[in-house]
Amino acid sequence: MLRFLRRTMLALILMFLVPLLAASGWWSVQDRPASWRQADWGASGLLPAAAQIPEARIHVMAARTGGAKGAVSVHSWIVWKTAQGPWRRYDVVGWGTPVRRDAYAPDARWYSNAPTIIGTVSGDRAEALIPRLQAAVDDYPNGRGSYRMFPGPNSNTFVEHLLRQVPELGVTLPPHAVGRAWLGEGLNWTRDAGGDMHVSAWGLAGLSAGPRTGVELHLLGQTLGIDILRPALKLPGIGRVGV
Template sequence: MMFASLYTIMRRLMLAFGLCFLLPVAASALWWTTLDRPGGWRAADWGASGILPAAAALPDAAIHVMAARTGGFKGAVSVHSWMVWKSADATTWSRAEVVGWGHPVRRDAYAADARWYSNQPQIIGSVTGPKAAALIPAVEATVDAYPFNHLGSYVIWPGPNSNTFVAHILRENPGIGIALPPNAVGKDYIGPGLQARRDAGGSDLHLSAWGYLGLSIGPRRGIEVNVLGQTFGLDLAHPAIKLPAIGRIGT
């Protein structure tokens, strides 16, 4: 009887895993094969996309979290994310992100709204006005103090990678109030081994096992289950379902 019950539980868990994780990943991978993509980074378009106005045209301070599908077949399951900001009356945007060569953290290596491997970026979320102005010094300090910025520290999967970097900034500055999309692979890496972290100020709770398995709960992230870098979750504050590889569906 006990073994029959255990078998039933395992079968239901495998069904849930297939529906919540494997099916969305397979659907996204199939969709990705239908798209035209550059053959390599040299052939890709890295130019400005035009989705951000010129900094000089905006008198107010602003912070944007941005993301675009990454290159190669990994673009089927993940985005690359970065931070963009400007102080009040600044005439240029500042951009910070992590890349996989040299010292990972790069400042202003590309246009603020540049395409990534020819993929159009999107604004994940924004803060503007006096609130952004108050947050920018802390954001810049967090960028400068990023703990995984030494040679060889970048790991494409499960992290620390580009999404680990942005997720770290958002955890350390919860006043930004933005969460990365579920297909930002690496966002749930918070360090080697078994880890438990709270956002600065004690809001969201994050549990992680080497970045391969994890759980996040709180007002910013909602409820997220991370398996092998992919996330399934629910946002209750801004109703939405979060699907692995596909992204956020809802408000």
């Protein structure tokens, strides 16, 4: 029994470590700005102007963050527009008032890194969900002075809070969104509005299971798991690998 446990622990460590080493090797050869002052924070052109879209729309977005941490983590945010309204962007940063509205272009690069769209909801469904998202933004419990890059609460903790409050979005943050599993200090558990169960020990270790997240094991801000309904592996430092 002891040998089995040792082999299981070794296998889990390798399943976390090997993808992280691969992501770090890839990141080390990327052309990156030396500091935030030299980074490009402008619009990427990924999203059209709001006036060109006649319907309501919600996008969950993410981009690699800056510095060495970009090898293993993304920064995430959410943007939306009502049928007749402008784009609104909400994300959390580590200085000043944490929850920012429209501090950057809706599709802005983050530390020069181009964003990707993690999930989208459009039309009447989006129009119905936007008031609930706004309420979840207003209800975000981590205010000024609470930001911590690791293990959280940070930008990814904020977006994951929204996704748990409005599970109808059907979106899960990438496995390398460090901070997504943070539930507070100490040992915590919760069942979100979509029925997924989450357990976290200080944001350093934990697990999640349910229809939205699949099955996930969390360790030091990274996630190893499998998405059952949308078949994919979730790999630390790399993200989703699937159909």
